[in-house]
Amino acid sequence: MADEKDRPHERSLQGLLHMAIEAGSGSGSTHQAGQMSEERRQWLQEAMNSAFSGQVDEVQQMKECLKELSSDTSDKDGVERKEKALELLADLCENLDNASDFCKLGGMDLMLNCYLSCPEAELRWRAANLIGICSQNVPFVQEMALSLGAVNKLLKLVDLDSNEAVRIKALFAISCLVREQEAGLADLVKLDGFSVLMRAMQTDILKLKIKSAFLLQNILISHPEYKSTLCSMGMIQQLVSLLRTEHSSFHEHVLSALCSMTTDFPQGIAECREPELAFEDFLRERCQMIQKQEEYQEELDYCERLLKMCFRDHSEDNGMDR
Numbered sequence: 311m312a313d314e315k316d317r318p319h320e321r322s323l324q325g326l327l328h329m330a331i332e333a334g335s336g337s338g339s340t341h342q343a344g345q346m347s348e349e350r351r352q353w354l355q356e357a358m359n360s361a362f363s364g365q366v367d368e369v370q371q372m373k374e375c376l377k378e379l380s381s382d383t384s385d386k387d388g389v390e391r392k393e394k395a396l397e398l399l400a401d402l403c404e405n406l407d408n409a410s411d412f413c414k415l416g417g418m419d420l421m422l423n424c425y426l427s428c429p430e431a432e433l434r435w436r437a438a439n440l441i442g443i444c445s446q447n448v449p450f451v452q453e454m455a456l457s458l459g460a461v462n463k464l465l466k467l468v469d470l471d472s473n474e475a476v477r478i479k480a481l482f483a484i485s486c487l488v489r490e491q492e493a494g495l496a497d498l499v500k501l502d503g504f505s506v507l508m509r510a511m512q513t514d515i516l517k518l519k520i521k522s523a524f525l526l527q528n529i530l531i532s533h534p535e536y537k538s539t540l541c542s543m544g545m546i547q548q549l550v551s552l553l554r555t556e557h558s559s560f561h562e563h564v565l566s567a568l569c570s571m572t573t574d575f576p577q578g579i580a581e582c583r584e585p586e587l588a589f590e591d592f593l594r595e596r597c598q599m600i601q602k603q604e605e606y607q608e609e610l611d612y613c614e615r616l617l618k619m620c621f622r623d624h625s626e627d628n629g630m631d632r
Contacts, residue, residue: 368402368405368408369408369411369415371398371402372399372402372408372411372412372415372417373415374395375395375396375398375399376395376399376415376416376417376420378391378392378395379392379395379396379420379425380420389430389432389433392433393432393433393436396425396433396436396437396439396440397436399412399417399440400436400439400440400443403440403443403444404443406447406448409443409444409445409448409451410448410450410451412444412451413444413450413451413454413455417440417444418441418444418451418454418455418458419458421437421440421441422441422455422458422459422460422463423458425437426438426441426463426464426467426480427463431471431472431473431475431476434467434471434473434476435473435475435476435478435479435480436479438464438467438476438479438480438482438483439479439482439483441455441460441464441483441486442479442482442483442485442486442487443486445460445483445486445487446486447490449491452486452487452491452493452494453493455487456487456491456493456494456497460483460487461484461487461488461494461497461498461501461503462497462501464480464481464483464484464487465480465484465498465501465503465506467480468480468481468484468506468510468518469506469509469510474515474517474518477510477513477515477518478515478517478518478521481510481518481521481522481525482521484498484503484525485521485525485528488503488525488529489525489528489529489532490532495529495533499536499539504526504536504539504540504543504545505543507522507525507526508522508543508545508548510522511523511526511548511549511552511560511564512548512552516558516559516560519560519563520559520560520563523560523563523564523566523567524563526567527563527566527567527570530567530570530571531570534570534574534575537571537575537577537578538577540571541571541577541578541581545571546568546571546578546581546582547581547584547587549564549567549568549571550568550582550587550589550592552564553565553592553596554592557599561609562606562608562609562612565609565612565613565616566612568582568612568616569612569615569616569619572616572619572620573619579619579620582616582620583620583621589616589620590617590620590621593613593616593617593621594617596609596613597610597613597614597617600613
């Protein structure tokens with residue numbers, strides 16, 4: 311049976327570490343190094359080169375992916391290769407430096423001006439997802455995407471695309487471009503993006519509805535100055551009407567948005583009190599329906615908060631405070 315130290319090491323970082331430990335352990339390390347075979351010495355050199363040149367390799371990988379994506383092949387195999395290229399780029403661009411390099415290599419331009427409008431939905435949603443991943447917390451990437459008209463193109467996908475995954479990923483990309491990004495949010499407002507969010511919340515796609523309500527809530531918290539704009543659009547009436555649809559996890563997010571619309575905003579409170587909405591009665595009924603169901607505790611908290619903010623006098627008279 312071969313001695314443990316003479317066995318070939320796995321060609322991985324773990325094998326590299328194992329070999330490094332052996333080479334540096336005990337007084338016999340010089341002897342061991344002297345006995346290292348040429349094959350193992352060569353492997354160690356290659357492993358070291360690979361370990362310390364990962365960034366160069368990843369840039370090359372991105373170039374190869376973009377070369378594939380720039381080819382004009384449209385057969386089944388070609389589409390599958392493009393899907394894999396987009397998946398690999400999404401993994402690589404989780405690294406912020408790679409995301410910037412991707413844009414410098416022309417990747418963002420290719421996604422926005424080619425892949426968001428390609429016939430294959432599998433490519434469209436992967437392209438939208440890649441735009442979002444690249445744009446998260448990277449101002450350089452955000453600015454480049456915005457300069458290429460990203461918000462307008464993505465809003466059209468959220469509003470009009472026939473594929474659910476495309477709509478969901480396009481909204482994800484929009485969120486990455488407008489949260490904590492003043493220029494992106496300005497584009498959203500200018501392009502009537504609030505109406506797009508409203509329509510998205512009225513679809514039958516639960517994930518799209520939740521993500522739209524969550525983005526709206528986030529905007530309201532960070533930019534309360536848009537509350538009056540949303541009120542003038544009838545957002546409160548629309549949100550209340552959504553609560554009268556079949557009960558689901560989406561309602562928690564709608565109620566949260568309504569809490570944001572009414573916090574420190576008298577106009578929002580006044581609109582919630584409009585008799586035709588019958589909102590107070592609805593909130594009381596909803597509290598009764600979910601008060602003993604632990605999974606709806608947050609929704610219950612939002613209902614009670616709205617009762618206190620908008621109907622405080624009535625709530626106190628009827629003993630709604632727990």
